[in-house]
Amino acid sequence: MYYGELSGLKLGAATRDAFGDALKDLGAKHPEVVVVDADVGNSTRTEPFMKAFPERSFNVGIAESNMVSVASGLASCGKTAVCSSFATFLLSNAFDQLRMSVAFPKMNVKFVGSHSGISIGEDGPSQMGIEDVSLACSLPGVKVIVPSDAVQTAAATAAMLADHGPIYLRTGRSKVAILYPNGCDFQIGKSIQLRDGSDVTIIANGLMVAAALDAATELAKSGVSARVIDMHTIKPIDEEAIAKAARETQRIVVVEEHLMHGGLGSVVATVVARTVPVPMAFVNVGDCFAESGDPQGLLDKYGLNPAAVVAAVQSVLR
Amino acid sequence: MAVSIEELQAKAKLLRKHIIRMTTAAGSGHPSSSLSAVEMITALYFGGFMKYRPEEPHWVARDRFILSKGHAVPALYAAMAEAGYFTVEATMSLRKLGSIFEGHPNMARMPGIEASTGSLGQGLSIGLGQALGMRLDKLDSRVFVMTGDGELDEGQVWEAAAAAGKFKPGNLTLIVDQNGYQQTGATKDVLDMRPIADKFEAFGWHTQVVNGNCQANAVAALTIATNIKDRPTCIVSQTQKGFGILPLLEAEGDLNYHGKPLSPALAEKAIAFLGD
Numbered sequence: 001m002y003y004g005e006l007s008g009l010k011l012g013a014a015t016r017d018a019f020g021d022a023l024k025d026l027g028a029k030h031p032e033v034v035v036v037d038a039d040v041g042n043s044t045r046t047e048p049f050m051k052a053f054p055e056r057s058f059n060v061g062i063a064e065s066n067m068v069s070v071a072s073g074l075a076s077c078g079k080t081a082v083c084s085s086f087a088t089f090l091l092s093n094a095f096d097q098l099r100m101s102v103a104f105p106k107m108n109v110k111f112v113g114s115h116s117g118i119s120i121g122e123d124g125p126s127q128m129g130i131e132d133v134s135l136a137c138s139l140p141g142v143k144v145i146v147p148s149d150a151v152q153t154a155a156a157t158a159a160m161l162a163d164h165g166p167i168y169l170r171t172g173r174s175k176v177a178i179l180y181p182n183g184c185d186f187q188i189g190k191s192i193q194l195r196d197g198s199d200v201t202i203i204a205n206g207l208m209v210a211a212a213l214d215a216a217t218e219l220a221k222s223g224v225s226a227r228v229i230d231m232h233t234i235k236p237i238d239e240e241a242i243a244k245a246a247r248e249t250q251r252i253v254v255v256e257e258h259l260m261h262g263g264l265g266s267v268v269a270t271v272v273a274r275t276v277p278v279p280m281a282f283v284n285v286g287d288c289f290a291e292s293g294d295p296q297g298l299l300d301k302y303g304l305n306p307a308a309v310v311a312a313v314q315s316v317l318r
Numbered sequence: 319m320a321v322s323i324e325e326l327q328a329k330a331k332l333l334r335k336h337i338i339r340m341t342t343a344a345g346s347g348h349p350s351s352s353l354s355a356v357e358m359i360t361a362l363y364f365g366g367f368m369k370y371r372p373e374e375p376h377w378v379a380r381d382r383f384i385l386s387k388g389h390a391v392p393a394l395y396a397a398m399a400e401a402g403y404f405t406v407e408a409t410m411s412l413r414k415l416g417s418i419f420e421g422h423p424n425m426a427r428m429p430g431i432e433a434s435t436g437s438l439g440q441g442l443s444i445g446l447g448q449a450l451g452m453r454l455d456k457l458d459s460r461v462f463v464m465t466g467d468g469e470l471d472e473g474q475v476w477e478a479a480a481a482a483g484k485f486k487p488g489n490l491t492l493i494v495d496q497n498g499y500q501q502t503g504a505t506k507d508v509l510d511m512r513p514i515a516d517k518f519e520a521f522g523w524h525t526q527v528v529n530g531n532c533q534a535n536a537v538a539a540l541t542i543a544t545n546i547k548d549r550p551t552c553i554v555s556q557t558q559k560g561f562g563i564l565p566l567l568e569a570e571g572d573l574n575y576h577g578k579p580l581s582p583a584l585a586e587k588a589i590a591f592l593g594d
Contacts, residue, residue, distance in 0.1 A: 066477035073447020105434040
């Protein structure tokens with residue numbers, strides 16, 4: 001079983017793989033792109049680029065802080081500097097460097113966090129990036145992107161490299177359903193409505209978009225019409241789409257593979273409160289660390305599945 | 319060399335006066351941490367070791383100076399003013415609302431600043447990235463980074479030292495302004511990182527230990543460092559915090575004098591003490 005199967009979607013590649021392949025392809029067209037790695041390029045998938053362009057690749061060893069500041073230095077020489085690690089090591093270990101070396105001087109550094117969420121599974125909570133979005137969003141001027149499938153990740157990678165300034169891109173380890181056709185349109189900050197509906201809007205990102213579609217499929221059976229929005233960019237947030245959804249469906253459920261505080265739910269709630277206040281519910285990891293286990297078992301145990309989304313929708317329909 | 323040691327000494331004296339005046343006018347800041355670094359910064363900006371264009375601060379072929387010990391920025395502002403980036407008078411707005419002369423270097427607001435610093439430990443990594451970027455672009459440019467000796471407590475410095483040992487940028491020079499003090503006391507008491515040169519040597523760097531408050535020594539050390547092209551170079555610049563006005567600070571009973579400006583009366587005495 002995988003998320004999206006219930007909605008008739010095919011299983012595709014993991015977003016980290018799509019990022020890595022796209023980065024390598026784009027590297028040929030963009031000689032200004034350089035990669036800095038903290039010795040996990042074969043996990044974060046910068047490895048294909050590093051093998052294709054060794055002169056533009058720098059493995060600084062297991063040293064995330066140095067990696068981020070070295071990327072900043074390269075960016076200040078006109079390079080588009082891409083650095084990556086596991087989401088939690090990147091954001092948590094090198095947060096001060098992201099703040100001082102990247103965000104504050106507005107450096108053209110693209111920092112990519114793989115192994116996001118609890119769906120990485122067996123390696124356990126020390127490896128799970130579940131606070132990364134909150135940390136990234138707290139950095140002034142930094143854009144935050146959480147793509148939902150392989151096709152969108154490739155498009156997001158291209159958009160990220162074309163954009164000048166600091167961007168955080170979050171990728172995942174597990175294979176995810178294919179939501180988009182090849183060559184799909186992707187604009188930073190412009191959400192995508194995947195399914196229309198009139199009773200409730202489910203706003204999701206990453207792996208949970210497919211789960212939201214499954215939930216909508218399930219809800220339709222009991223006559224509930226759910227709109228599903230892929231909010232792939234958290235910063236800048238698509239205020240227009242959120243306000244429109246609140247106005248038209250009067251209920252909003254936000255679904256993400258992240259902690260309760262500071263993620264997509266918090267950002268969407270701020271917009272809803274300021275524009276069209278309506279009842280909301282939230283599906284996320286809550287305020288806890290997870291544990292080791294098989295990915296689907298973890299997602300079920302921590303309430304990140306279509307059934308949990310259905311329950312959240314029912315809570316706001318009452 | 320086109321500029322004589324005597325001329326540099328005169329420039330250094332000017333920088334010291336600017337530092338004292340602007341921090342006293344600001345009513346806060348780190349004059350003593352700035353004063354220790356003056357001879358090296360003077361040599362860099364006026365001794366012919368750095369090519370730069372004040373009228374074109376982003377000139378691609380420029381050499382770069384990163385003040386990683388960002389709290390000593392009055393020394394950098396003083397040098398940049400003398401170099402023609404802005405007037406000396408303008409620097410007197412240091413730390414005031416609306417002024418680009420912030421309490422720590424902010425490259426987003428001030429052209430000519432090569433890294434935004436103030437969170438200690440990041441400058442060497444940024445400098446390494448710049449040195450690698452210059453090498454990729456085949457530029458004949460060099461990066462000079464200045465840290466404090468207290469700053470060496472930060473682990474990131476050693477991540478960068480090791481990585482520089484790996485990539486061997488021959489265009490990267492680190493100056494450790496070893497003034498012997500950090501915020502709460504002497505570096506030997508807080509966290510003794512000595513021997514400093516040996517540590518960088520172990521990572522594959524060329525190293526020198528010099529009297530960094532001697533103008534001739536500063537020039538000699540930079541001459542040696544800039545002629546080394548096959549590996550990074552480190553100058554352990556042994557200095558004194560508050561150098562130039564030490565007897566006055568001693569009379570105040572505080573040789574560290576960390577993070578506080580001179581009172582207007584003491585500043586006046588200090589400027590007189592420095593002489594013409």
